[in-house]
Amino acid sequence: MKIEVNGEARDVTGTTLAEALAELGWAEARVATALNGDFVPKAARGETALKDGDRLEVLAPMQGG
Amino acid sequence: MRDFYGVTLDTPLMLGTAQYPSPAVLESAFRDSRASVATVSLRREGGQGQAFWDIIRGLGVHILPNTAGCHSAREAITTAQMARELFETNWIKLEVIGHADTLQPDPFGLLDATEALAADGFEVFPYTTEDQVLAARLLDAGARVLMPWGAPIGSGLGLNNRYGLRMLRAAFPDVPMVIDAGLGLPSHAADALEMGFDAVLLNTAVAQAGDPVAMARAFALAVQAGALARAADPMGPRDMAQPSTPVLGKAWL
Numbered sequence: 001m002k003i004e005v006n007g008e009a010r011d012v013t014g015t016t017l018a019e020a021l022a023e024l025g026w027a028e029a030r031v032a033t034a035l036n037g038d039f040v041p042k043a044a045r046g047e048t049a050l051k052d053g054d055r056l057e058v059l060a061p062m063q064g065g
Numbered sequence: 066m067r068d069f070y071g072v073t074l075d076t077p078l079m080l081g082t083a084q085y086p087s088p089a090v091l092e093s094a095f096r097d098s099r100a101s102v103a104t105v106s107l108r109r110e111g112g113q114g115q116a117f118w119d120i121i122r123g124l125g126v127h128i129l130p131n132t133a134g135c136h137s138a139r140e141a142i143t144t145a146q147m148a149r150e151l152f153e154t155n156w157i158k159l160e161v162i163g164h165a166d167t168l169q170p171d172p173f174g175l176l177d178a179t180e181a182l183a184a185d186g187f188e189v190f191p192y193t194t195e196d197q198v199l200a201a202r203l204l205d206a207g208a209r210v211l212m213p214w215g216a217p218i219g220s221g222l223g224l225n226n227r228y229g230l231r232m233l234r235a236a237f238p239d240v241p242m243v244i245d246a247g248l249g250l251p252s253h254a255a256d257a258l259e260m261g262f263d264a265v266l267l268n269t270a271v272a273q274a275g276d277p278v279a280m281a282r283a284f285a286l287a288v289q290a291g292a293l294a295r296a297a298d299p300m301g302p303r304d305m306a307q308p309s310t311p312v313l314g315k316a317w318l
Contacts, residue, residue: 006109030118031110032147037139039146059147060114061121063091064106064131065081065218065268 003054018045020056031058067241067263069210070156070188072127074101077258078288079129079243080281081268088120090277095124098281102127104158104266106134107148129190131158138177145182155188158212158245158266168218168246172199176206183207192245195229197236204240211237212245212266215257219269221249224256234261251280251287258291259299 002011005024012020017040021027033040034057040048050056068074080100085091095103103126108114121128130148135141138161145157161178163171170193179189189208193199200211213233216222224230225247234242244257245266254265265288274280 026110029110030115030151032107032151034143034147037143039143039150041146041150058110059107059151060110061118061151062106062108062114063081063083063085063117064104064133065083 001050001052003050003052003056005056006058012050015050016046017048017050017056020050021045021058024058026058029060031060033058069190069241069243069264074127074264075099076101076285076288077264077292078102078254078284079104079245079264079266080271080284081266082121083268084272085277088116091272092120092124094271094277094281095126097278097285098271099285100126100281102129102264102266104129104131104268105152106131107144107151127156128152128154129156129158130154131192132160132178134162135160136162136171136174138174138181141174141178142181145178145187146185149187155186156190157182157187158190158192160192170194170214172196175199176202179203179208180206190243190245195226195233197233200233200237200240204237210241210243212243214246215244215253215265216247218246220247221270222247223249223253224260227260230257230262231260251283254284255287255291255294258288259294261295264288 012023014020014023036055076099078100079102080098081104130152132141132144135144141161161171161174163169179191182189190210190212191203191208192212195213216225241263243264243266244262248254248267249270257265271277271280
């Protein structure tokens with residue numbers, strides 16, 4: 001299905017957030033996720049279903065002031 | 066020193082982690098600043114987040130994630146939730162920006178987000194102005210620390226409204242307060258501590274100095290001097306001169 005990941009169109013075959021993250025190479029990464037603007041805790045990724053057009057944000061620790 | 070949500074800091078300096086010429090300079094600047102807290106952010110993972118996490122953990126200081134760049138309460142709340150999981154802390158430096166040029170806080174969004182986050186167990190450090198009414202509302206909403214600005218973020222202007230800041234400090238003597246944003250020089254930091262603020266938070270003043278490590282050292286000395294001076298109970302200013310050398314016993318010449 002087609003979803004948007006960090007602002008870019010991506011094609012994923014997985015149907016859950018956890019599967020999509022693994023496909024995108026972030027299975028083990030220290031990242032936090034939000035789906036369509038709502039936070040999805042790590043523990044809930046396995047049961048969070050994705051659908052066409054979903055907007056996924058995958059954020060990592062970064063420099064800040 | 067006053068504690069921040071139960072944490073007593075070793076030094077009254079909080080330092081940002083952005084804009085350094087290199088990770089090595091960041092690490093050296095932190096070491097020489099003797100900062101107790103590092104502020105961090107969250108951004109889209111582009112491959113550098115994992116290495117940065119290792120650097121931050123290596124600093125051995127408390128981590129204060131921010132919600133920089135958020136322009137609505139909703140955005141800030143979601144960012145805070147993500148930060149809590151990512152950085153494993155309930156602390157959040159809550160920024161809800163209301164104006165693109167001044168990066169001034171949006172008081173209404175800030176209040177909404179503070180209320181929601183405090184109710185959700187967050188320990189909120191709201192980035193606010195010197196406005197006393199807003200300060201009271203933020204405290205009512207569950208904030209137990211306030212972070213009034215010195216001047217707009219990145220401006221380096223120092224304490225723009227000393228009168229307002231002095232009034233704020235006096236109005237809430239028991240609330241831990243951090244002057245956040247706008248400091249450009251060590252003297253600004255010393256000034257804030259002499260006025261009774263409990264800590265300062267800065268980033269650009271160190272990171273964008275010609276020699277960030279030397280500037281970090283200068284800030285370390287300044288906050289130490291400011292805190293010592295405050296504890297020593299400074300004299301009040303006087304409009305008229307008063308001789309310090311005794312008048313009594315002066316020769317008739």
